Amino acid sequence: MVEELRQEYLVGEEIGRGRFGVVHRCSALSTGDIFAVKSIDKSQLSDAIDREGVELEATLACLASIDNPGVVPVHAVYENTDSIHLVMELCEGPDLLEWLHVQPKPQVSEPEAAIIMAQLMQTVAICHKREIAHRDIKPDNILFDRDGRVRLSDFGSATWFGTQNSMENKLSGLVGTPCYVAPEVLRGGEYDEKIDVWSAGVVMYIMLSGGAVPFGGDTPADVFGAVLRGNLRFPFRIFEGVSSAAKDLMRKMICRDTSRRLTAEQVLMHPWIVTGGTVMDRS
Numbered sequence: 001m002v003e004e005l006r007q008e009y010l011v012g013e014e015i016g017r018g019r020f021g022v023v024h025r026c027s028a029l030s031t032g033d034i035f036a037v038k039s040i041d042k043s044q045l046s047d048a049i050d051r052e053g054v055e056l057e058a059t060l061a062c063l064a065s066i067d068n069p070g071v072v073p074v075h076a077v078y079e080n081t082d083s084i085h086l087v088m089e090l091c092e093g094p095d096l097l098e099w100l101h102v103q104p105k106p107q108v109s110e111p112e113a114a115i116i117m118a119q120l121m122q123t124v125a126i127c128h129k130r131e132i133a134h135r136d137i138k139p140d141n142i143l144f145d146r147d148g149r150v151r152l153s154d155f156g157s158a159t160w161f162g163t164q165n166s167m168e169n170k171l172s173g174l175v176g177t178p179c180y181v182a183p184e185v186l187r188g189g190e191y192d193e194k195i196d197v198w199s200a201g202v203v204m205y206i207m208l209s210g211g212a213v214p215f216g217g218d219t220p221a222d223v224f225g226a227v228l229r230g231n232l233r234f235p236f237r238i239f240e241g242v243s244s245a246a247k248d249l250m251r252k253m254i255c256r257d258t259s260r261r262l263t264a265e266q267v268l269m270h271p272w273i274v275t276g277g278t279v280m281d282r283s
């Protein structure tokens, strides 16, 4: 652990763990304020893309969180040659994945899902305006603060697509999580920030289906095949009570043709979001 972190914070119990990071609760020794600290052991990162991601994570998480209440604020960063530690606001609530598992009813209601989607897409729209693509939107990276407000976390796969960074603002690299990743990422060519809209659409589908994924399979290869085919279906037994407005929005987010896929800004203007998921036309 970096010495300055040890001098300024008391690191407590583990509260989360991902592929790269271990997250602990911690308290500032000077004020007693409670935070979360995500620690990444750099020696565990064998892949060049992963190493690049870790270096960028702190910078992009800070940039994304300025005047953007939907991103977990980063309070301090400590780094040495072996590890990097991000001291962040502690999100007290469960992440969306845990929250979906503790739902007493099988499906999230449309108004509940619309609030989550509106907050998520406002956050994503601000990130995209700042030329930051998150590239790993999924329920485990959607946290809730103590007021129940959505906080997008884990900028470990994020990248900056500013004009000086890459030709014609195009991105590349195989990143993301199988069920949520957009087909253009899997195809291996260039892509843009609309990959986040696809992943957010998959999150919406999971919320309204009570946990079913649009593109599943027994192995990652099966999932990738299903994503590449991109054949979006709304099985009647699962989506019987879901409005056609919600399905219309999901079709426009989980859309293989990127020129027709909505931008994050356009998602915010869709009638299902604007009416807070209260459109009553069931189909």
Ligand SMILES: Nc1ncnc2c1ncn2[C@@H]1O[C@H](COP(=O)(O)OP(=O)(O)OP(=O)(O)O)[C@@H](O)[C@H]1O
Binding pocket: 015, 016, 017, 018, 019, 020, 021, 022, 023, 036, 038, 072, 088, 089, 090, 091, 092, 095, 140, 141, 143, 153, 154, 156
């Ligand atoms: N600020 C926070 N407050 C509370 N819990 C957090 C916070 N940040 C992360 N966590 C918890 O720690 C877990 C792992 O964090 P995170 O997703 O950032 O790690 P990671 O190694 O980058 O994960 P991934 O495998 O998704 O790349 C999260 O799923 C969440 O439950």
